[in-house]
Amino acid sequence: MKRPRAITPDAHYADQLSAVLEAMAPCESAGQLAARQAAFDRFMEQGIPTRRVEAWKYTDVTRLAEEVFAPAAPAPLTAETVTGLPLYHPEDETVVFASGILQPGLSRHPEGSVLELHPLHTMPDPTAPVPIHDNPFVDLNHALWRDGALLRLPPSTTPAQRIHVLFVHATAATPTLSHPRLLIDLGEHATAEIAITHVTLGDKACFNNATLDITLQPGAHLELVYTQVLNQASTHLGTTTITQQRDSTLHAMDFSAGSALARHSLSVALAGEGASASLDGLYIVQGRQHVDAHTCIQHQQPNGSSRQLYKGILDDRATAAFSGLVRVHPGATGTDAQQMNRNLLLSNDALANSKPQLEISNDDVRCTHGATVGRLDDLELFYLASRGIDPTAARDMLSRGFAEEVLYRLPDTQRHADLHAILNRTFEKNDDTTT
Amino acid sequence: MLKIRELKARVVDGPEILKGINLDVNAGEIHAVMGPNGSGKSTLSRVLAGHPDYEVTGGAVTFEINREAQDLLAMEAHERARAGMFLAFQYPVEVPGVSNTVFLRAAFNAICRAQGVPPVDAFDFRDLLTEKLALIGMDDSYLERPVNLDFSGGEKKRNEILQMAILAPRLAILDETDSGLDVDSLRIVSEGVKQLSTPHNATLMITHYQRMLQYITPDFVHVLMDGQIVKSGDHTLAEAVETRGYDWVKDAA
Numbered sequence: 001m002k003r004p005r006a007i008t009p010d011a012h013y014a015d016q017l018s019a020v021l022e023a024m025a026p027c028e029s030a031g032q033l034a035a036r037q038a039a040f041d042r043f044m045e046q047g048i049p050t051r052r053v054e055a056w057k058y059t060d061v062t063r064l065a066e067e068v069f070a071p072a073a074p075a076p077l078t079a080e081t082v083t084g085l086p087l088y089h090p091e092d093e094t095v096v097f098a099s100g101i102l103q104p105g106l107s108r109h110p111e112g113s114v115l116e117l118h119p120l121h122t123m124p125d126p127t128a129p130v131p132i133h134d135n136p137f138v139d140l141n142h143a144l145w146r147d148g149a150l151l152r153l154p155p156s157t158t159p160a161q162r163i164h165v166l167f168v169h170a171t172a173a174t175p176t177l178s179h180p181r182l183l184i185d186l187g188e189h190a191t192a193e194i195a196i197t198h199v200t201l202g203d204k205a206c207f208n209n210a211t212l213d214i215t216l217q218p219g220a221h222l223e224l225v226y227t228q229v230l231n232q233a234s235t236h237l238g239t240t241t242i243t244q245q246r247d248s249t250l251h252a253m254d255f256s257a258g259s260a261l262a263r264h265s266l267s268v269a270l271a272g273e274g275a276s277a278s279l280d281g282l283y284i285v286q287g288r289q290h291v292d293a294h295t296c297i298q299h300q301q302p303n304g305s306s307r308q309l310y311k312g313i314l315d316d317r318a319t320a321a322f323s324g325l326v327r328v329h330p331g332a333t334g335t336d337a338q339q340m341n342r343n344l345l346l347s348n349d350a351l352a353n354s355k356p357q358l359e360i361s362n363d364d365v366r367c368t369h370g371a372t373v374g375r376l377d378d379l380e381l382f383y384l385a386s387r388g389i390d391p392t393a394a395r396d397m398l399s400r401g402f403a404e405e406v407l408y409r410l411p412d413t414q415r416h417a418d419l420h421a422i423l424n425r426t427f428e429k430n431d432d433t434t435t
Numbered sequence: 436m437l438k439i440r441e442l443k444a445r446v447v448d449g450p451e452i453l454k455g456i457n458l459d460v461n462a463g464e465i466h467a468v469m470g471p472n473g474s475g476k477s478t479l480s481r482v483l484a485g486h487p488d489y490e491v492t493g494g495a496v497t498f499e500i501n502r503e504a505q506d507l508l509a510m511e512a513h514e515r516a517r518a519g520m521f522l523a524f525q526y527p528v529e530v531p532g533v534s535n536t537v538f539l540r541a542a543f544n545a546i547c548r549a550q551g552v553p554p555v556d557a558f559d560f561r562d563l564l565t566e567k568l569a570l571i572g573m574d575d576s577y578l579e580r581p582v583n584l585d586f587s588g589g590e591k592k593r594n595e596i597l598q599m600a601i602l603a604p605r606l607a608i609l610d611e612t613d614s615g616l617d618v619d620s621l622r623i624v625s626e627g628v629k630q631l632s633t634p635h636n637a638t639l640m641i642t643h644y645q646r647m648l649q650y651i652t653p654d655f656v657h658v659l660m661d662g663q664i665v666k667s668g669d670h671t672l673a674e675a676v677e678t679r680g681y682d683w684v685k686d687a688a
């Protein structure tokens with residue numbers, strides 16, 4: 001018998017919907033509640049995809065159909081805990097979510113900041129623009145989200161500080177499930193640097209199913225740093241959808257180092273002429289971790305450009321998949337698209353899958369793509385050894401060097417140092433090779 | 436300091452390249468090794484440094500560590516470096532993503548620690564770097580660049596000598612460090628190497644030319660042909676080789 005394409009989710013998801021609908025009834029309109037129900041129906045209709053579905057070919061999420069999760073309740077979070085988190089910086093404008101619930105008391109909104117923060121419940125119908133997708137987890141998110149925010153920058157503004165949206169997921173004995181939801185809208189010619197970070201407190205399992213929808217209005221510029229450093233027991237499913245209008249520019253760093261299973265689906269629609277998107281990705285997995293980087297760039301209008309460089313470092317028995325689709329629509333003449341995926345295997349048991357894909361529907365384009373899977377270079381290892389550097393330190397140094405090709409593109413030395421600090425913790429600590 | 440006896444080596448599963456080398460190097464000495472292309476000079480240097488592609492098929496090499504002769508061939512490449520051996524590569528390796536400073540400091544501290552000297556912090560190390568950069572005539576723009584990446588041929592060679600200056604080896608093997616250097620660079624690098632030479636360390640220079648030997652007069656010159664040292668002499672041998680060629684050496688041997 002052929003394996004089914006989807007599995008019916010456990011009944012506890014329906015219980016969670018009932019609980020959410022009841023809890024939200026006082027603060028949401030009938031339309032909003034109906035939208036939740038509709039999203040939930042779509043989720044149930046699609047079910048949890050098996051690996052027979054192309055988009056989930058490399059990542060098995062079927063256990064999410066059976067496993068029972070408790071809705072995440074925000075554990076009491078203190079300011080000390082938040083300021084002690086590895087990527088926290090006191091000078092940032094910080095928006096803190098605890099298990100998906102906005103924490104105004106722990107957030108930092110400097111006086112006079114141009115950033116507008118709208119709680120999603122106060123929006124007329126936040127679920128209205130349902131993006132086209134075939135991802136049931138987005139529907140699940142839209143059905144079960146407890147809280148969320150819309151961050152908006154008015155036209156031609158630039159915040160004085162970096163903006164950091166920090167999702168803190170406290171874990172408990174029973175695995176918890178949360179559905180963080182964030183919308184970002186950069187007005188015409190607005191410029192911002194925004195970091196989105198997912199971290200856990202505690203070492204038990206949690207499952208977070210996050211959605212992030214970003215719109216860049218004409219001429220806007222966004223520096224985005226998306227960091228996932230959940231504990232090694234957790235599951236992160238992130239779906240990020242970015243729509244870029246005319247002449248807007250995006251540079252994104254997509255960094256994944258945590259979770260037992262992590263999948264980030266990042267879709268960019270170049271919906272206006274001359275928009276450009278530059279994506280750098282870095283995933284680091286070890287033990288039995290699995291990571292799936294899934295990107296989709298849609299060139300819909302002329303003269304757009306996109307580049308992607310995703311690099312992966314895999315150790316032990318870890319597995320990784322990169323699947324990237326670049327789709328150039330018939331009218332998108334003058335498109336320039338590049339896509340590259342490089343993997344470094346540090347162990348014989350690690351496995352990297354790579355599936356770069358181009359779909360081009362006109363002749364006036366320049367597209368390149370490629371993928372490599374390799375090991376550390378013997379000659380480089382010998383060179384380091386000939387200078388007294390032992391094999392373990394040499395391995396770490398060369399791995400960091402491999403990562404540096406994407407990390408050096410971060411415009412901000414602080415973020416660069418942050419991600420290096422995570423790398424240093426991931427690799428064996430060695431005082432000599434850290435600066 | 437270094438005693439090589441009947442050393443035979445080959446590329447793993449390949450034909451023999453070194454066919455019985457004998458050589459003694461003492462502290463305070465400068466040796467030059469000359470020889471035709473493909474005679475095995477770089478192979479000798481790599482075998483001494485512990486390159487994993489080569490297999491020693493016979494003979495012995497001892498290296499004096501704390502006044503005791505140790506079996507060099509039993510040591511890993513990084514242990515040899517920590518014991519004071521240094522190889523300036525004929526073709527220095529590019530290491531993308533690793534800055535010169537990070538690389539040098541890691542090497543310096545690894546060697547210090549092995550030799551029981553406390554590692555230095557980033558600031559003190561910077562001072563050391565500044566001093567040695569001046570010796571080699573390099574400016575500090577090289578420091579933050581990835582090791583050797585997109586360096587010119589001559590810059591790579593200078594960078595090798597910068598590393599040597601920082602790591603202060605007891606035995607430095609320079610494999611054709613003079614090749615690819617312009618006249619001014621050759622003078623600066625040669626004078627740098629000369630300044631680094633003390634009664635406590637030794638230098639083994641592999642070269643095809645007299646050029647570098649005009650700045651640094653070797654105590655001994657050896658001619659390596661087809662995997663063996665066929666003739667040894669004082670610095671006049673280098674001049675004779677340059678004017679008369681290797682056929683003369685073969686005939687005279």
Ligand SMILES: Nc1ncnc2c1ncn2[C@@H]1O[C@H](COP(=O)(O)OP(=O)(O)OP(=O)(O)O)[C@@H](O)[C@H]1O
Pocket residue numbers: 446449452470471472473474475476477478479488525
């Ligand atoms: N890793 C290797 N694999 C295959 N052959 C090798 C390898 N290393 C050395 N050889 C061969 O061994 C011989 C000696 O090479 P080696 O590099 O030691 O010569 P050399 O004396 O340094 O020459 P040159 O003056 O051109 O630098 C050559 O025939 C070379 O092709």
Ligand SMILES: [Mg+2]
Pocket residue numbers: 476477478525610611
């Ligand atoms: Mg050679």
